[in-house]
Amino acid sequence: MAEEFTPKKTERSFRFIRKHGWIIAFIIGLGGQFIPEIGLLVPLVILTLLGMSLFKGMYWCGNFCFHGSFFDQLVMKISPHKKVPDIFKSKTFVGLILILFILNFSRQLYFAITGDTGTVLARVGSVMANTYLVVILIGLFLGIVINSRTWCHFCPMGTMEKFMYKIGKKTELTKNYDQKVTITEPEDCIECGLCSQVCPFELRPYPTLKENALADSSNNQYDEERCIRCRVCIENCPADVLTLATEDEAKKLN
Ligand code: SF4
Ligand code: SF4
Known part of the structure; x- marks a missing residue:
């Protein structure tokens, strides 16, 4: 749960x-x-x-x-x-x-x-x-x-x-434009849960993002269609480990 x-x-x-x-x-x-x-x-x-x-x-x-x-x-x-x-x-x-x-x-x-x-x-x-x-x-x-x-x-x-x-996803129109919440350094996440507390859509970037990225460094994006890309989690992360990035940009962060 x-x-x-x-x-x-x-x-x-x-x-x-x-x-x-x-x-x-x-x-x-x-x-x-x-x-x-x-x-x-x-x-x-x-x-x-x-x-x-x-x-x-x-x-x-x-x-x-x-x-x-x-x-x-x-x-x-x-x-x-x-x-x-x-x-x-x-x-x-x-x-x-x-x-x-x-x-x-x-x-x-x-x-x-x-x-x-x-x-x-x-x-x-x-x-x-x-x-x-x-x-x-x-x-x-x-x-x-x-x-x-x-x-x-x-x-x-x-x-x-x-x-x-x-x-857009099926036709790959999203590929170069879709910026998702991305974790840059999962090991630096201090597990405060703030990103999940402040999300206007009550989404849970933490712990999903950290766990996925630690298990597989190429899996560093929050793939959630309800995410409105508002940056609230990013701006509030005390460890500064979140950003918005396209798929290609995220790959370069690995
Ligand atoms: S960008 Fe906004 S909607 Fe998406 S997870 Fe962060 S706070 Fe929630
Ligand atoms: S706000 Fe930043 S440090 Fe806190 S749980 Fe989320 S990603 Fe980790």
């Missing part, structure tokens, strides 16, 4: 967009209530994150996602930061949310396209902006009662990213 760790709050934003992306989430979600056409930015966001996931897995979620920025920068401050219940991580639940999302989104889009009030762009934009706002509100609620990144465990966009990542 995987070792249990208590989630720990820590700095999670190391880049400008991760620090301030939440402003864009508010502009789309709230601004779209007044100027619905703003919601038309959402398809662009979806296409970008799906395209990126073909090459880099869930990198978008850990480095660009505007909702993720809101959860990490603002919601985490008021979150009790409890462990996310396993039900929210189960494949059945995650799949169910994706199906419900697609059905509801398609139904709303159909009515927006066939409706007769205002322009079609405003109606479609409004559907997109409302969806964005709903995620802000549900994510905020879950963040206040459980953990700031609870929503992310079953976010339909994340589920689609994982699907695209599988395609």
